[in-house]
Amino acid sequence: MIDYDLVAQGNQLALSRLLTEVENGTQSGRKALDDFFIKSGRAHLVGITGAPGTGKSSLVSCLTRVFRQQYSMSVAIVAIDPSSPFTGGAILGDRVRMRDLAGDPGIFIRSMASRGALGGLANATAGVVQILDAAGFDVIMIETVGAGQNEVDIARLAHTTIVVDSPGMGDDIQAIKAGILEIADILVINKADRPGVENTERALRANLDLGHTVMMNHNAGHATVISEIESQRKDWIPPVLRTIATQNSGITEVVSSILDHRRFLEESGLWAVRDQERLRTEVEHQLREELVERWRKTVPAEKYEEVLKKVYARKLSPGTAILTLMGDYSL
């Protein structure tokens, strides 16, 4: 049994346990998602993404400190990047830096297993973020490594997406980032004391301008909402900011920019649009799972395996197999 009162009182152990249930998709995890849902919708979700080696995690630590000390805001960190020191796969120096954040009840750190999550990582993350939101955290920072569809899906959870770059990353890595730049609300060049910072900034600005002329080619179902977001987001010009996280330099400017972006979202109505898009996706995902679960209960396991065997033997295509099964069994 999960003690909801303890979670509401900010008990970190109770919260951790609840998140594990949610991540594992257990009965009580699913119930908690239902029960906590009405309290969600307040937190500012900030995605932080970028290639490995750009110093995302150090930046997240610095931002957290400013949110706590200058704004008295509570912060939850959700680390998905498998190379993040928050997830434990750590370089010693980073671990030590993280330790500053421990012990403060207004800071909560959660690392996500990068696979094995039931129904996919993006969905497990959505559940964890929803609980943290309902638990009352003001800011939830979601750290991902910036490569691939998964990261884009997760970034789409966020109200504000920060893409972190640093000078001297290879050309290959630059190319990877091109995809993720389109979803950036704020660009941060970390390690800005390194040589080549001007080149990095020039490249980012060039890509940004390019990104603004590219229409994203999303899947059909969400096209309307997304293009609405895309057209409205043009009123926000993503700032390019320089930081040196190890020297705590440029951090307050990034925090100000995050808060500016929140204000922009609220005033433009985009806050609600993004919230609704997220919820629609979640409803559709859960619908899928529930339908399959119910339907599977109507089909005898032997019958299902029998049809699968015909597929294995290439006598029946997967598509035909399904139509066969659905003809014989229905919800």
Add this chain to the structure above:
Amino acid sequence: MIDYDLVAQGNQLALSRLLTEVENGTQSGRKALDDFFIKSGRAHLVGITGAPGTGKSSLVSCLTRVFRQQYSMSVAIVAIDPSSPFTGGAILGDRVRMRDLAGDPGIFIRSMASRGALGGLANATAGVVQILDAAGFDVIMIETVGAGQNEVDIARLAHTTIVVDSPGMGDDIQAIKAGILEIADILVINKADRPGVENTERALRANLDLGHTVMMNHNAGHATVISEIESQRKDWIPPVLRTIATQNSGITEVVSSILDHRRFLEESGLWAVRDQERLRTEVEHQLREELVERWRKTVPAEKYEEVLKKVYARKLSPGTAILTLMGDYSL
């Protein structure tokens, strides 16, 4: 209309058009998947994954040349890595190298959009690979960037997974690879003329040994099949091979190893196990899509939007919303 005869005759334009239909999930794309399915199951699917900058694409070019020239095998390349020169986001030098491969009818190159694919990239890739398989290619190389769940999912498509590393990549990148190493059948250290190659090899071997003691924590449905694969794969010790793709050095050894691995899979029965695992996943995915599509047709759009609005207003949780809708409407 897609001309199946032209595709069967190896007409690359007809094949390209067909793959676009499959990727977009159109009616004729889905029909083609059904029609071509019975001819599939022959090709050797080889996944090539690794961090950006390890020279995966050059390696793929070199391997392709050996398959063609020494073994007279036809090769299809499916590039998913957004930084791959095959996908067009190219560095000039690589582009030039790729050009060698063009013009040979026994080589086909397909790049996948890294997002927007209906039903997810892994599934779109599965469809594309199935058509290429049925079209008669002997080897299908699937190139992905090695970070994240998506890449692991795609690698799981393959019979043989090659993880590419190179000396002098940062610690961060090392950490990312830890996850993907567990699925490696062959390890290649490319750019082996660079300093630090001994360290890279030592680190890889250490990780490999570690990986063999770690039980993977997969989602429940497939646990049995996967653990069967995992226990059987222990009979294959992944070789660690050095290459310098730019000098064409070490390439024939990698090709031999790929062919050895195929023989191992066939003799151990793992070839069939992996094939069946892939087909089971595909059946389950299509089942999901079909059930949702059918159910959605029974629900009036206004009713669905009405319930969604209650979710947006935090009056109804997504879980409760679904149960409400499913109580009122059924298949």
